[in-house]
Amino acid sequence: MYLYDMPMSFTMALAQQPKSAEIFRNMSDDRKAETVNKANTIRNKKDMWKFVMELKA
Numbered sequence: 001m002y003l004y005d006m007p008m009s010f011t012m013a014l015a016q017q018p019k020s021a022e023i024f025r026n027m028s029d030d031r032k033a034e035t036v037n038k039a040n041t042i043r044n045k046k047d048m049w050k051f052v053m054e055l056k057a
Contacts, residue, residue, distance in 0.1 A: 010039040013052040020055045 014021040024035065035055070042048045 006036050007039050007042070007048075009042070009045060009048045010036070010052065013048050017052055020052045023055045 014024060024032065027035065039048065039051060042051055
C-alpha cells in the first residue's frame, strides 16, 4: 500500500489520530486495501473523521 493510493483526507485524518494510524499500520495488506477502498467512497470531512475514529484492529 502506497501513500499515493490513499485519499488525502484519509491520510490527514490518520495523521491526527495516532491510535487509528497504528491500527491501520498493523492491518493485513488485504484489510488495508479494503479500508482504503471504503475511504475512497467517503466524500466529506466529518464522515472521514468518523470512519478513521471507528477503525478496529
